[in-house]
Amino acid sequence: MSSLLLVCRLILSGVFLFSGFAKLRDVDGTRRAAADFGVPELFAGPVARWLPLVELALAVGLLPQATAAWSATVIGALLLLFTGAIATSIVRGKQTVCHCFGETGTTPVGWPSVLRNMVLAALAVVIAMPRDGGAGPSLLAWWNDAPPDMRPSLAVAVAALFASAALAWVCLGLLRQNGRLLLRIEALEQARPATAHVDGAAHSAPPATGAVSMPPGLPVGTMLPAFSLKDLHGRRVGNTELAALKRPVLLLFSDPNCGPCTGMRPDLERWAAQHAAQFALVVATRGAKDVNRTHYAQTAAAHVLFDADTKLAKQLSTLPTPSAIVVDAGGVIRSDVAIGQRGIEALIASLTGRVPQAANAASAAPGVGAPVPEFDLPGADGPRVRAASLRGARSLLLFWNPGCGFCQQMLPALRRWMEARPEGLPRLLVISAGSAAANAAMGLGASIGLDEQFAIGTSLGVPGTPSAVLVESDGRIASEVAVGEPAIWQLLGVMQG
Numbered sequence: 001m002s003s004l005l006l007v008c009r010l011i012l013s014g015v016f017l018f019s020g021f022a023k024l025r026d027v028d029g030t031r032r033a034a035a036d037f038g039v040p041e042l043f044a045g046p047v048a049r050w051l052p053l054v055e056l057a058l059a060v061g062l063l064p065q066a067t068a069a070w071s072a073t074v075i076g077a078l079l080l081l082f083t084g085a086i087a088t089s090i091v092r093g094k095q096t097v098c099h100c101f102g103e104t105g106t107t108p109v110g111w112p113s114v115l116r117n118m119v120l121a122a123l124a125v126v127i128a129m130p131r132d133g134g135a136g137p138s139l140l141a142w143w144n145d146a147p148p149d150m151r152p153s154l155a156v157a158v159a160a161l162f163a164s165a166a167l168a169w170v171c172l173g174l175l176r177q178n179g180r181l182l183l184r185i186e187a188l189e190q191a192r193p194a195t196a197h198v199d200g201a202a203h204s205a206p207p208a209t210g211a212v213s214m215p216p217g218l219p220v221g222t223m224l225p226a227f228s229l230k231d232l233h234g235r236r237v238g239n240t241e242l243a244a245l246k247r248p249v250l251l252l253f254s255d256p257n258c259g260p261c262t263g264m265r266p267d268l269e270r271w272a273a274q275h276a277a278q279f280a281l282v283v284a285t286r287g288a289k290d291v292n293r294t295h296y297a298q299t300a301a302a303h304v305l306f307d308a309d310t311k312l313a314k315q316l317s318t319l320p321t322p323s324a325i326v327v328d329a330g331g332v333i334r335s336d337v338a339i340g341q342r343g344i345e346a347l348i349a350s351l352t353g354r355v356p357q358a359a360n361a362a363s364a365a366p367g368v369g370a371p372v373p374e375f376d377l378p379g380a381d382g383p384r385v386r387a388a389s390l391r392g393a394r395s396l397l398l399f400w401n402p403g404c405g406f407c408q409q410m411l412p413a414l415r416r417w418m419e420a421r422p423e424g425l426p427r428l429l430v431i432s433a434g435s436a437a438a439n440a441a442m443g444l445g446a447s448i449g450l451d452e453q454f455a456i457g458t459s460l461g462v463p464g465t466p467s468a469v470l471v472e473s474d475g476r477i478a479s480e481v482a483v484g485e486p487a488i489w490q491l492l493g494v495m496q497g
Contacts, residue, residue, distance in 0.1 A: 008123045013062040020055035022101045033098050037085045069128050076124035083117040092288050224331050227312050229305040237303050239331055245280040249327045253318040256287045256295050257403030259433040259454030260464050261322045264341045272300040279351045320464050340463020371475050373459045377449030380439035385449030391475045399457045399467045400432040407466045410485040418445050431456050
């Protein structure tokens with residue numbers, strides 16, 4: 001039993017050593033995670049700085065026999081606190097990235113995270129339980145008690161254990177690097193225009209300018225996969241409920257943290273109300289339920305569904321938002337995936353026979369060589385940000401949202417690029433949604449203009465975040481819109497390691 005307790009201590013110590021060192025390498029990610037889990041912005045920074053050190057101290061405290069039980073007790077309490085925060089986030093439908101293991105943990109938390117923490121908490125309880133022999137022998141005592149002829153084998157076993165942990169760390173880094181390379185390969189492919197097939201006719205949507213190609217969705221003519229999602233009122237909606245609408249469905253994927261989604265929602269609502277006899281609008285949204293209830297308190301949509309874990313979006317390759325497909329009354333997919341406002345306008349045109357008139361200027365976005373539209377925005381750090389700021393040097397105009405998961409994923413590499421920006425590459429100017437505090441907390445070291453309604457991005461035909469355009473020193477647009485991290489690095493001619 002004493003040896004088993006020592007093994008439990010070593011396992012728990014290894015996990016917290018890994019977690020602590022990983023958080024030290026990703027302090028910004030830890031700060032964002034703390035804020036996302038409800039820690040006030042004022043305290044999120046100190047939490048991000050001190051939590052890794054506390055975890056490392058507790059991991060070391062598990063090794064000596066005298067402090068093992070105390071360390072296990074504190075670890076158990078921390079794990080229960082973390083588990084409560086994760087479970088609350090899941091129940092609220094939030095897509096929260098915990099950064100529990102630094103940059104290696106960048107997927108939203110789910111019930112497997114709760115299960116993992118409960119298993120670790122059980123180990124902590126076993127170690128902390130009072131018993132005559134304490135929490136097992138110390139490492140030194142265990143070594144001294146081992147027969148001399150077994151010590152070389154034990155030393156090899158311990159060395160192999162640490163080597164395996166180091167190899168696992170390296171493999172995780174390689175997997176992340178491989179993922180980035182695959183995304184960049186996708187960025188080299190041409191975007192596929194969305195085509196809606198209605199009444200036997202094919203209607204092609206103009207490809208989104210500079211858009212990154214996405215993995216193909218389900219082929220036109222296949223059945224919509226079986227699904228069951230809760231709506232705003234907690235009712236289950238699935239394939240049967242869509243069929244009951246008895247007309248084509250525009251299945252729109254949205255996110256309350258997506259600037260383009262917010263910017264085009266009034267237009268979409270108006271189109272859905274005007275053409276209710278020709279198609280039904282069904283929205284699949286992610287994010288917090290209370291935010292979505294406010295966002296869609298009054299809507300022309302037939303249903304607003306919570307796709308919190310993006311399972312349906314992944315099946316249909318509609319992870320970028322806003323995006324949409326057409327499903328006919330029989331549940332058959334009748335269009336390719338359309339991304340951005342112009343692509344969705346094309347789908348509406350295929351359903352109604354005419355291109356909808358938008359209240360904004362997305363359909364008449366200026367092209368390469370045109371001047372950037374004038375703007376005057378409040379700055380995240382005080383000074384106002386104006387279109388005139390782009391003149392005098394070549395610039396990258398980056399469209400951003402701190403609440404966008406794709407932006408969060410790109411932020412560490414973008415910050416590293418800013419810290420060591422090669423001479424001759426464009427300077428950075430950011431147009432972002434979100435609060436001044438959330439944008440300032442990113443620590444980019446660039447001018448950030450706050451555009452909560454995404455009006456500037458909409459005027460330039462930007463379909464989502466992160467996106468960017470190059471601007472010449474005279475204030476004229478020098479590139480098509482690049483959408484997504486791989487396309488932005490490609491636009492800069494940078495292959496980020």
